[in-house]
Structures are given as structure tokens and as C-alpha cells.
Amino acid sequence: MISDGEALIAKLGDKLSGLRGRMTSNAGMDKVTWFRVGGPAEVLFQPADEEDLAAFLRAVPEEIPVMVVGIGSNLLVRDGGIPGFVVRLSAKGFGEIERVSETQLRAGTATPDKRLAAAALEAGIAGFHFYHGIPGGIGGALRMNAGANGVETRERVVEVRALDRKGKLHILSNADMGYAYRHSSASKDLIFTSALFEGMPGEQEEIKAAMDAVQHHRETVQPIREKTGGSTFKNPEGSSAWKEIDKAGCRGRMIGGAQMSPMHCNFMINTGQASGHDLETLGETVRARVLENSGIRLHWEIKRLGLFRQGQEVQEFLGQII
Numbered sequence: 001m002i003s004d005g006e007a008l009i010a011k012l013g014d015k016l017s018g019l020r021g022r023m024t025s026n027a028g029m030d031k032v033t034w035f036r037v038g039g040p041a042e043v044l045f046q047p048a049d050e051e052d053l054a055a056f057l058r059a060v061p062e063e064i065p066v067m068v069v070g071i072g073s074n075l076l077v078r079d080g081g082i083p084g085f086v087v088r089l090s091a092k093g094f095g096e097i098e099r100v101s102e103t104q105l106r107a108g109t110a111t112p113d114k115r116l117a118a119a120a121l122e123a124g125i126a127g128f129h130f131y132h133g134i135p136g137g138i139g140g141a142l143r144m145n146a147g148a149n150g151v152e153t154r155e156r157v158v159e160v161r162a163l164d165r166k167g168k169l170h171i172l173s174n175a176d177m178g179y180a181y182r183h184s185s186a187s188k189d190l191i192f193t194s195a196l197f198e199g200m201p202g203e204q205e206e207i208k209a210a211m212d213a214v215q216h217h218r219e220t221v222q223p224i225r226e227k228t229g230g231s232t233f234k235n236p237e238g239s240s241a242w243k244e245i246d247k248a249g250c251r252g253r254m255i256g257g258a259q260m261s262p263m264h265c266n267f268m269i270n271t272g273q274a275s276g277h278d279l280e281t282l283g284e285t286v287r288a289r290v291l292e293n294s295g296i297r298l299h300w301e302i303k304r305l306g307l308f309r310q311g312q313e314v315q316e317f318l319g320q321i322i
Helices: 005-016 049-060 113-123 128-133 138-144 204-221 241-247 276-294
Strands: 023-030 040-048 064-067 074-078 082-088 097-099 103-110 156-161 167-171 192-196 229-230 258-260 266-270 304-305
Touching: 005 023, 005 040, 005 049, 049 156, 049 192, 074 128, 074 276, 097 113, 103 113, 113 128, 113 138, 128 156, 128 204, 138 192, 241 276, 258 276
Parallel strands: 040 082, 064 082, 074 304
Antiparallel strands: 023 040, 097 103, 103 192, 156 167, 156 192, 229 266, 258 266
């Protein structure tokens, strides 16, 4: 289990003086994640802006863990909580969108994907409609190359601003991001702060029609009104995760308060009283069943953070030898 956040803040003492952001000890991550589960962050820090974040990173010794989270949509926090500092970028400091040219927009990484799509519509810039259907933030989209409806983030990114663990600024090109399917090879220590995106000139009526089609698809096939983290697993090569889950008999399967959605069985939902342990156990049960049924090893798309409660560890594939 994590220790008292007040002790961590006191340990660093004057090193944290001068920071303008908000610092909260023992912050409940269940209030942050869309699953509404998870133990506390030892200390949650919400920096005021990029300069404040850089000062924070320079102040915190590298042996103390620092983890960044976004709006919490694609995130499962374990019940034992997260040691060290959790950085959450605020909409006020990292949520601005600026039109840079006729086809380019710069967005802070706390910007919801849907808001970037809306800004592109207003500017008459095509190519961003797919973000209207992704329930996440720009930071997460950059990190995991989020995509939908046949378009991926890597097709829109020009460059990314990021801070390293020592607070140094880096400007990464599209090639520097090392994009692949639902993956970026950019260093895990980098915290993205904003990105420059490029689309193409478009008619607002056509852009709006594309966004409406994305929204209709989501409402028709996804459990968007549930406590969910979106797609649970990445699609395996040559197939779809939901098809493999369905063939393995896991549609609607429940463990505790966690369920694979009967509507879209690659969506895991908290039916009301699930714990992080319930959700991760269900996910690993599904992975084990799919492996047994088809020989396919599903890979998590949802990001899992933090510590297990003692005695509630969850092994990958439920400990099968693979």
C-alpha cells in the first residue's frame, strides 16, 4: 500500500515552494477514472501550465515516481493506489486550441478529443471527424495513436511538445513519435503538453455529416452511457477483439461488479459496485479464455496503473504458461 502523501510533500519541503499548481495528498483516483474505481494517488499534482510543470519536474528527485494521467477514460487504477506523484493536466492550463494556419491547429493535451473535432469543424478543417467518437483526451491520443473510423492520430500529427523527467523541453516530429497501431515508441518519461495537427480544407456541411455518422455509430454499437474505459483490448492481427471474445463465450460475462458488455463485448463496464480487482480479473479471464479458444493473445488497450492490494494480485492470463 502507498504511504501518506503529506509525508512525501513534507520530505521534499522547500523544493516544492513556488509551484502554482494544486497539490492534493491521498487523492481518490476513483473520482478521476471513468470506471470510478481505484485506490488513492499518494500525491496528485495539477500544474498551472507548462512552465509550472517544468518547475515541478526539476524539483522532484528522479527516484520518486511521477506518473501522468489524462481525463481518465482509458485508465484502470488498481485498488492499492499509485505511489509517488500523479500529474493531471488541467483544462485551464493545457486545454487551449489555437488555429495556426488554414489547415493547422495546436491543441493542449488536456483537450478532449471531441473538442478538437468541434474546433476543426468550426475552422472548416477536414480530417478530424474521427476524434468526435473517441472518449479521451489529446494526451492519451498522442501516446497510444488513438484512432477510429479508419483514421489514426499519426495521420494528423505534425509535432509534439513534451517535457522530460528533468523538466527539459523536447519538440518531437511525427517520425520521432514512432507510431504503430495503438502505440507510440516515444519515451515513457515524456509528458506531452501540446501538439500541432494538420488536416485539409473542407466544407463544414461535409465535416458535420462525417461527425454525425461517427456519433450515430457509437450510440448504436457501444455502451457509451455506462462506466467504461472504451475498448479493453487491441484488435489482434487479422481479426477483431470483440469477435474473439464473443467466440470464447465471454459476451456479458461477469466477475463481481465487472462485466463484458452484452452490447459490445470488447467494452468492460462497472455495473455499479466493481473494484479494480474485479475489472482486471475479468480482463485476464477473458484473455485466458480467448487464448484457450483460438490461440490468440489479446493485448490490453486500457492502461493499468498502481499497486494491487495485498493478496489480490492478478496474474496475466490468470497465470497460464504461455
